[in-house]
Amino acid sequence: MKTKLFLLLTVLLTLSIVFSACATQGTPNVSALSDASQASKEESTKAPTTEKIKIGVSFDSLISPWWVTNLDVMKKEAEKANAELIVVMAEGDAAKQNQQIESLLAQGVKAVICGPKDSNAIVASIKKCKEAGVPIIMDNRSVSGDVLPDVQVVSNNQLMATNLLQAFADNARSEGKTYNTILLIGGLSDENAVLRKKGHDEAIAANPDVFNVVAEVPTDWDLDTCLKGLQNALQAHPDANLIITPSDYLWPPIRSSLEQIGKWGKIGEANHMAVVAFDGDEVGMQYLKDGYSEGDSAQDAVLQGELCIEWALKLISGEKPTENIIYDEGQTITVQNFDEIAPQIWSYSLLK
Amino acid sequence: MKYNLNSKILSFFTSTPIMPILVVGFVAACLFVPNFASVYNQKILLLQASDLLIISCGVTFVVLNGGIDFSATSVLTLGSVVGAYIMALSPLASNPIISIPVAIAAILVIGLLVGAINGFAITVLKMPSFIATLATQLAVSGVAVLFNSSVTEKSSISGLPESFFIFGGSGKYYLVPIAIALLVWGFSYWLLKYTKFGRDIYAIGVNPRTAHISGINVKKTIFVLLVMSGLFAGIASILATARNQVGLPSLGDKMFISIMAAIIVGGTSTAGGFGGFKQTLLGVLFVTVITNIMNLLGVEWFIIMIIQGTLILLSTMFGTMFSSIWSLKAGEESK
Numbered sequence A: 001m002k003t004k005l006f007l008l009l010t011v012l013l014t015l016s017i018v019f020s021a022c023a024t025q026g027t028p029n030v031s032a033l034s035d036a037s038q039a040s041k042e043e044s045t046k047a048p049t050t051e052k053i054k055i056g057v058s059f060d061s062l063i064s065p066w067w068v069t070n071l072d073v074m075k076k077e078a079e080k081a082n083a084e085l086i087v088v089m090a091e092g093d094a095a096k097q098n099q100q101i102e103s104l105l106a107q108g109v110k111a112v113i114c115g116p117k118d119s120n121a122i123v124a125s126i127k128k129c130k131e132a133g134v135p136i137i138m139d140n141r142s143v144s145g146d147v148l149p150d151v152q153v154v155s156n157n158q159l160m161a162t163n164l165l166q167a168f169a170d171n172a173r174s175e176g177k178t179y180n181t182i183l184l185i186g187g188l189s190d191e192n193a194v195l196r197k198k199g200h201d202e203a204i205a206a207n208p209d210v211f212n213v214v215a216e217v218p219t220d221w222d223l224d225t226c227l228k229g230l231q232n233a234l235q236a237h238p239d240a241n242l243i244i245t246p247s248d249y250l251w252p253p254i255r256s257s258l259e260q261i262g263k264w265g266k267i268g269e270a271n272h273m274a275v276v277a278f279d280g281d282e283v284g285m286q287y288l289k290d291g292y293s294e295g296d297s298a299q300d301a302v303l304q305g306e307l308c309i310e311w312a313l314k315l316i317s318g319e320k321p322t323e324n325i326i327y328d329e330g331q332t333i334t335v336q337n338f339d340e341i342a343p344q345i346w347s348y349s350l351l352k
Numbered sequence B: 001m002k003y004n005l006n007s008k009i010l011s012f013f014t015s016t017p018i019m020p021i022l023v024v025g026f027v028a029a030c031l032f033v034p035n036f037a038s039v040y041n042q043k044i045l046l047l048q049a050s051d052l053l054i055i056s057c058g059v060t061f062v063v064l065n066g067g068i069d070f071s072a073t074s075v076l077t078l079g080s081v082v083g084a085y086i087m088a089l090s091p092l093a094s095n096p097i098i099s100i101p102v103a104i105a106a107i108l109v110i111g112l113l114v115g116a117i118n119g120f121a122i123t124v125l126k127m128p129s130f131i132a133t134l135a136t137q138l139a140v141s142g143v144a145v146l147f148n149s150s151v152t153e154k155s156s157i158s159g160l161p162e163s164f165f166i167f168g169g170s171g172k173y174y175l176v177p178i179a180i181a182l183l184v185w186g187f188s189y190w191l192l193k194y195t196k197f198g199r200d201i202y203a204i205g206v207n208p209r210t211a212h213i214s215g216i217n218v219k220k221t222i223f224v225l226l227v228m229s230g231l232f233a234g235i236a237s238i239l240a241t242a243r244n245q246v247g248l249p250s251l252g253d254k255m256f257i258s259i260m261a262a263i264i265v266g267g268t269s270t271a272g273g274f275g276g277f278k279q280t281l282l283g284v285l286f287v288t289v290i291t292n293i294m295n296l297l298g299v300e301w302f303i304i305m306i307i308q309g310t311l312i313l314l315s316t317m318f319g320t321m322f323s324s325i326w327s328l329k330a331g332e333e334s335k
Helices: A002-023 A032-046 A065-080 A094-106 A123-132 A157-174 A191-206 A223-236 A248-260 A282-290 A301-316 A338-344 B002-015 B018-032 B039-064 B072-088 B096-124 B129-151 B162-168 B175-194 B196-206 B208-213 B218-244 B256-266 B277-296 B301-334
Strands: A053-059 A083-089 A111-115 A136-139 A151-155 A179-185 A211-218 A242-244 A274-279 A295-298 A325-328 A331-334
Touching: A053 A065, A053 A094, A053 A301, A065 A083, A065 A111, A065 A248, A065 A301, A083 A094, A083 A301, A094 A111, A094 A123, A094 B039, A094 B218, A094 B277, A111 A123, A111 A301, A123 A136, A136 A301, A151 A157, A151 A301, A157 A191, A157 A274, A157 A295, A157 A331, A179 A191, A179 A223, A191 A211, A211 A223, A223 A248, A248 A274, A248 A282, A274 A282, A282 A295, A282 A338, A301 A325, A331 A338, B018 B277, B039 B072, B039 B175, B039 B196, B039 B218, B039 B256, B039 B277, B072 B096, B072 B129, B072 B218, B072 B256, B096 B129, B096 B162, B096 B218, B162 B175, B162 B218, B175 B196, B175 B218, B175 B277, B196 B208, B196 B218, B208 B218, B256 B277, B256 B301, B277 B301
Parallel strands: A053 A083, A053 A111, A111 A136, A136 A151, A151 A325, A179 A211, A179 A242, A242 A274, A274 A295
Antiparallel strands: A295 A331
16 A cells, blocks of 8 residues: 555656646756757847846855845846846855756856856856856856856956055055064965965065065954964964955954954054955945054955846847956055045945 | 555655655646756756765665764765865876776775774774764864865865766766666665665664664674765765866765755654655655755745755654654554
8 A cells, every 4th residue: 555655656746747847848958958048049139028037146155245235236237137136145065056056047047147156166067057058157256277157257356465465565664664464364265365365475475574474374264263263373473463364254353363362453552453454345444444454455346246247138148258357456445545545435335 | 444544544654754745846846936847957956866865875774773974974075075186186187097987986985984984983982873973074074175285275176087077967968877876776775675684774773772682783784884874975975076077175064954854854763763765765855856946936045944944843743743643543453
């Protein structure tokens, strides 16, 4: 009896697969995905349609205000263009992100915008998008190698990191200061972190009279890892007087570590520890405004969000970019130029 | 006769409580969830279920035995980076005909070794499986990150040979991982249902002391099960690495909840002695289908987590409830 019931339900399950697959003509299949995408491109260029264009957005996570703003801008831009965004979050899991992009393709999205968790692992998804004829755009995190996405909208991370440290070094030199430096490092699976590290290293090597790196602390973009690593570094090097962070996201452990050793003070106060940051989100900008930080390199969450949607629509309509990478050159903000530059930064309106 | 029929239906729902829910959910999804029934989606659904089914089969053996194996996901991770290293960065990398079999062998050996360490810790050192496998999970995951950082500056290893991607179902080879998963499942089902070894597993799961008195070699059985769990995790590692086309030291980090969800929702008891591979198959399909539906419906990730957690809770509650009713009926019958 049990076996019969099991068999009956298994047959029902199988039949439902067969019938439903037959019944849903027009939904993408393995071999037809490319053709379907091509057909939809032609339709979208030939005749106006009231149906919204579906664009898939796959992010690692919304770990910082930068990503939240970036996504909000995309939603607004998509609405203006009568497009529908389908958003998925990998939550730090590169394998899950690949699965989610497969699901986006199954939903018939016409383009995918992706903030990859891992610059290597995402290549599998880029290949799948190419097989399906669906354009894919990297948002804020670039991919290098043989298989490239259709467009990459990224900050010029290396140059921005170098420019900020160079501006800091020039100012320090004019004041006759030298710095025992603790360098925080982001997740090495993230191309941004790698490039920012290169940029920091470049500026440090160019200014040996200003910077003396006493410790490098890997954080893997994890607040707890950063906190523990930084606490240990500060204990081991009590003479450290500068922290370089690759992201404003790491401010909470920086503040916590400095408070614990009584070095959370404003510029000019005896217990001040210099900090230079990256991102230009409202947290970093607020500390810069309040005098806890010497500088920040601001990448534009609004511009990059707008460019992603703009290029998704262009690629859907068949337009090709002349360059694979579209750079946001960013802005270097220091204590000295804050009043002049900060109002141009997307997060300025959010400051208290 | 009437009671006999009722009791058999009750017994069916007790042994595979998820089956009717899966059937109804599947049919409803085909009808109401856009793109769910497309051939492309069904293909990725089965591909996504393949490695989960294999690793869940290994852990099911241990759970049936009344234990737990946390380390299976770390085998997935270490196997992935070591295999990827052999195929992409080692001196063998230039020759895929040699590097691929060597990498596969290395991944399987890692699974066997971790399983053997677990088996030794549990059977010889008499550590609870909870502690022993948690410890190996931590250590092996750490080794994976250490190994990865010592062979590359990046946190993943790319540049694997194209022919290896067959194991991940690349292009026209999408049936390969599905077939491997079904073979592993079929072997596990046969082993449990039709061999003395399978009956021993149940007996130990119900009561290891009684099983020992009955002449079953409890230590040997537990050791073999843990080695098998490690081996199956190794096979899953091959499929998952090929599917993602990189060696990832974080590959298995988030997978354990899906494995346990599949086993528990399917109807296998975490207390041991009850359940099997029919349940695990249904549980894996259920977890994969639910996640797929949620993704297709654009449900936020945290809602998916809430739903998965709630389903585990409800299925465990209903499982316990059905078991109680069944025991009550059986008691009345015996009177």
